[in-house]
Amino acid sequence: MSEELKKLMSQVFSLPTASISDDFSTKTASEWDSLRHMMLVVAIEEQFNVSFTEQEIVELVSIKEIMRVLQQRMGTLAKHS
Amino acid sequence: MSDRIRTITSNDIPAVLRAFKEIYPANPRLQEIEYLNWQFRDNPGESRDAEYSLLVLEREERFVAFLGYVPLRFQFDDVVKRGCSTCTWYSNGSDGGGLAVLSTLMVKFDNRFLIGLSDISASIYSLYKIPLLPRLPRWVATPNAEALADLLKLGSDQRSILDNSAALLGRESSDPVAITTVSRFTDDPLQRCPFSTVQGFVIRNAAYLNWRYIDIPHHRYQVVRDPDGGYAVFRIEQIMGHSFAALRIIEWWITSRWGAQAIAFISGVAREARVIVMDFFCTALEVGEYLQTFGFFRDTSTSPPVPDRFRPLNDSGGICIALDLPPHRRARELNFSQWYISKGDGDIDRVKL
Numbered sequence: 001m002s003e004e005l006k007k008l009m010s011q012v013f014s015l016p017t018a019s020i021s022d023d024f025s026t027k028t029a030s031e032w033d034s035l036r037h038m039m040l041v042v043a044i045e046e047q048f049n050v051s052f053t054e055q056e057i058v059e060l061v062s063i064k065e066i067m068r069v070l071q072q073r074m075g076t077l078a079k080h081s
Numbered sequence: 082m083s084d085r086i087r088t089i090t091s092n093d094i095p096a097v098l099r100a101f102k103e104i105y106p107a108n109p110r111l112q113e114i115e116y117l118n119w120q121f122r123d124n125p126g127e128s129r130d131a132e133y134s135l136l137v138l139e140r141e142e143r144f145v146a147f148l149g150y151v152p153l154r155f156q157f158d159d160v161v162k163r164g165c166s167t168c169t170w171y172s173n174g175s176d177g178g179g180l181a182v183l184s185t186l187m188v189k190f191d192n193r194f195l196i197g198l199s200d201i202s203a204s205i206y207s208l209y210k211i212p213l214l215p216r217l218p219r220w221v222a223t224p225n226a227e228a229l230a231d232l233l234k235l236g237s238d239q240r241s242i243l244d245n246s247a248a249l250l251g252r253e254s255s256d257p258v259a260i261t262t263v264s265r266f267t268d269d270p271l272q273r274c275p276f277s278t279v280q281g282f283v284i285r286n287a288a289y290l291n292w293r294y295i296d297i298p299h300h301r302y303q304v305v306r307d308p309d310g311g312y313a314v315f316r317i318e319q320i321m322g323h324s325f326a327a328l329r330i331i332e333w334w335i336t337s338r339w340g341a342q343a344i345a346f347i348s349g350v351a352r353e354a355r356v357i358v359m360d361f362f363c364t365a366l367e368v369g370e371y372l373q374t375f376g377f378f379r380d381t382s383t384s385p386p387v388p389d390r391f392r393p394l395n396d397s398g399g400i401c402i403a404l405d406l407p408p409h410r411r412a413r414e415l416n417f418s419q420w421y422i423s424k425g426d427g428d429i430d431r432v433k434l
Contacts, residue, residue: 058177
């Protein structure tokens with residue numbers, strides 16, 4: 001799932017997949033503005049067939065946090081990747 | 082690095098004004114304490130829970146994101162609910178500050194009126210699946226077809242639209258004895274909606290209207306009322322670089338039986354002020370179609386369209402609005418024409434110069 005998420009993020013942020021590190025976050029990536037954030041949220045929702053609440057959306061500020069929320073949300077997600 | 086989202090207090094005003102001066106250099110109003118107090122402290126919002134209705138994201142003793150709001154009550158299908166309209170949404174770029182303050186507002190208010198969106202804001206709201214109306218409908222009329230045609234350099238094939246408008250406006254010349262001007266609302270105006278197809282609208286009581294149109298610094302709106310409690314609000318704006326003026330109707334909450342008299346009154350004011358163009362923005366098509374009987378026409382009827390900015394004269398490309406009501410984050414259609422949303426619902430009718 002981690003690699004799939006990184007690939008998705010590389011598309012949204014127009015960056016090479018290799019540059020999406022495990023520490024990739026709003027603090028480290030200047031590309032991660034509000035618009036790209038929402039594009040990422042929608043891309044994740046479509047890719048992983050999940051839906052985030054307005055409150056969750058604003059908490060998805062790092063690849064670690066996104067992974068945590070995704071794993072929490074769907075125990076079956078592992079099968080997806 | 083710790084972030085803190087909060088509403089501002091009077092102690093923050095100097096810092097906020099400094100920030101606004103840097104962020105909005107072309108907008109002197111937002112750099113003035115009178116305007117700031119009017120917009121965020123003095124609004125008569127129901128159940129306001131803060132000294133100022135301006136959220137900030139504070140980071141290392143700096144404000145890196147803002148979102149202002151005006152609490153309001155609105156009615157849809159005879160049910161009254163709480164909501165807010167937003168204004169002055171800004172973040173300094175990355176790091177999710179803009180969305181963080183937006184999220185805080187979303188927790189506070191389940192119903193949000195979003196008026197005058199930038200392209201980026203519209204894109205973000207669209208990704209939230211919030212119904213958008215890319216161009217708030219606008220109707221235009223002219224009491225002086227020749228001057229407006231010359232100003233817009235319209236060809237003869239386009240002039241007939243303006244000639245027709247001027248003729249219809251001029252027809253309403255009966256003495257408007259029933260229409261009165263007021264300097265202030267001393268009682269609540271008509272609270273029921275005078276338009277049969279409109280189901281939703283922000284409730285405008287005397288306190289709201291006095292705040293929005295009478296007590297606002299640096300603006301001079303004129304208010305007329307009809308005998309049934311209806312009202313219209315307008316202001317006159319000089320066209321930069323010309324001796325002519327524009328008359329902006331901001332609210333049209335006039336009952337149908339007094340419409341002709343109200344138009345006659347406003348047209349009289351327009352002629353005295355050398356107005357060559359009048360306009361009105363509203364989601365409710367019924368209201369615009371009613372005004373068409375008095376000579377108004379859709380601004381897209383001419384080519385080029387009649388510009389919507391007069392200081393200086395240019396076209397903004399339209400006003401984008403959004404209405405964010407539950408259920409949130411679900412794609413849905415919204416019939417905006419069932420709503421009465423005017424330019425007065427947001428902070429976009431703001432004289433900058």
